[in-house]
């Protein structure tokens with residue numbers, strides 16, 4: 001038993017901090033916050049130019065001779081500034097999938113351009129009528145000579161308005177059983193017939209609804225065999241479920257709320273921190289945050305032992321995302337009436353950070369597999385309870 | 393991070409799992425009610441040296457660490473074994489530190505005497521509802537400014553009557569000015585308070601482990617039940633209302649177990665946050681043991697309410713055991729003040 005957390009990136013952290021200090025404008029966090037665009041093209045270009053996107057990739061597909069650890073540390077520093085890299089995370093995931101299932105020609109074509117920052121790839125799985133039940137996709141792709149013609153609609157195609165390609169889940173066989181009629185395509189977002197409309201969220205993030213009207217793509221844009229889309233998605237999913245790493249630590253939002261409470265004097269003349277109801281809530285948040293951290297670390301440990309941390313990943317995601325919602329809600333209560341003041345609003349406690357976190361936490365229990373889907377996984381795979389879905 | 397146990401710890405778990413399986417089935421647990429003490433189970437534990445297992449080897453103990461101790465406490469909790477091992481270990485450790493060379497320790501290491509700890513400071517000459525107080529020969533209590541060992545006269549196990557109680561635990565009041573009690577001061581002033589605080593943290597840690605065992609066994613009982621009970625043409629475990637609630641307690645339960653392991657590891661490695669982690673593990677395990685036994689009982693329907701089914705044994709103890717420390721909210725406040733102390 002050992003809970004020592006070794007920072008595997010310790011050696012490269014200083015260098016990462018230096019690169020970020022030199023190239024990253026902290027303003028970008030604010031710009032992302034205001035615009036809802038969780039992708040900063042300027043930053044993406046810089047990372048590509050200096051080889052950080054290509055770190056760890058095979059040279060024949062545009063990989064660069066850069067340390068992957070160093071790249072990871074840089075991404076962590078960027079995240080710590082509150083800057084999202086959603087465009088890179090989906091691109092990275094799709095490229096890793098291509099490495100497994102793409103043809104040699106596709107790997108050459110798509111991966112090298114992505115690593116050079118020339119392409120950004122987003123995910124087009126969800127549809128108006130199918131989200132959790134992703135295999136129920138109805139977006140149609142029909143063979144027409146050497147080409148495929150795509151027709152349908154996708155929901156929540158995040159970052160599509162700043163991207164070049166969408167990794168699109170389509171149905172190529174309407175007769176086959178649900179999971180056997182799916183096929184994936186790499187569709188250029190500037191192809192005739194593609195339309196992108198914004199969808200705005202409570203957390204401020206902009207996502208998109210995308211429409212595909214008789215969009216024509218050549219057969220070499222097809223990823224994997226026709227009808228094997230479900231297996232291709234399975235490869236991609238492996239890369240979506242990462243565990244929590246050691247990461248970078250600083251004072252948590254809970255620490256800052258506690259500090260804020262100390263400075264508040266109640267009408268009775270005592271510090272708000274001395275209020276036992278505040279103390280109880282802070283204690284609960286601290287305990288549950290530690291539990292969430294440990295469940296996240298366990299995912300990495302199981303993977304490091306050569307295991308497949310499927311259920312552990314579900315548990316960490318379920319617990320962590322649900323706990324965050326409870327915690328930010330409790331912090332809002334503690335901050336009181338002023339808690340409703342948003343980021344940038346005069347007098348907002350802690351510059352509105354709790355409100356921002358509260359809003360953003362909503363989506364944690366929805367995307368990446370909703371809490372209900374995670375509970376299903378835990379109930380069936382950990383507890384051995386029967387599969388409760390209707391047959392389809 | 394390494395979440396594995398050593399081969400010795402695995403062997404220890406197996407040995408105690410089998411000891412409790414043979415000596416403390418639910419028939420034994422029921423038969424031991426209402427006192428909550430079974431002389432045979434205790435006798436077996438004494439033979440393995442469990443009460444003194446964390447006392448240094450040089451003093452005749454087993455030299456074990458806290459990760460070892462929690463393994464044993466988990467197994468005890470799974471079976472609800474009617475033996476005050478948690479209290480005995482904590483009191484024995486305390487005596488080994490405060491009075492290492494004395495006859496008091498010898499009596500605990502070599503014989504089958506039961507020692508316990510008053511978790512709260514003494515008020516008006518009485519230690520109220522001391523855990524294991526009904527069967528203990530030795531009580532350590534913080535009496536004013538002094539840490540004192542009170543000994544009952546040698547002889548047969550006391551079996552002081554225990555007031556009827558929710559957990560069927562051998563709790564009892566100790567009137568400390570009784571003429572037949574031998575009083576030995578172990579420490580005074582700040583040292584007395586430090587030792588008592590530490591012992592209280594050790595109790596929290598070992599109780600968290602016992603509750604973890606209780607919790608995981610109650611979950612297993614619930615899961616087995618919902619797989620075999622049918623309603624509306626399906627096993628009730630088919631219903632999502634049941635699946636999801638069990639998934640939630642299973643998930644939080646595994647997290648609580650990790651927190652327990654971290655707290656034990658911190659204690660063994662002298663971590664500065666060992667006391668805090670013990671309090672966190674205790675508070676969270678208390679809450680989850682109660683929630684898990686409640687869910688399990690609920691999914692037994694009417695049978696859960698009958699004395700016949702085992703789940704009620706777990707449900708009652710999940711509430712009763714941690715209450716020995718008093719209102720958990722007070723401990724939570726103490727924890728928050730400690731965790732969020734301003735930087736000095």
Ligand SMILES: Cc1cc2nc3c(=O)[nH]c(=O)nc-3n(C[C@H](O)[C@H](O)[C@H](O)COP(=O)(O)OP(=O)(O)OC[C@H]3O[C@@H](n4cnc5c(N)ncnc54)[C@H](O)[C@@H]3O)c2cc1C
Nearest residue numbers: 123124125126130131132133156157158366367368370372
């Ligand atoms: C900000 C944001 C960004 C996103 N980005 C992308 C993206 O880039 N690409 C993409 O393809 N998708 C994206 N998504 C979509 C996301 O993956 C889906 O929202 C998610 O999978 C849930 O699908 P749904 O919204 O259709 O909800 P539904 O599947 O309709 O679920 C509605 C409710 O029913 C519950 N439910 C569903 N099935 C079950 C079941 N079997 N048992 C019990 N309850 C069930 C759900 O848990 C949920 O509470 C994004 C979503 C958001 C909000």
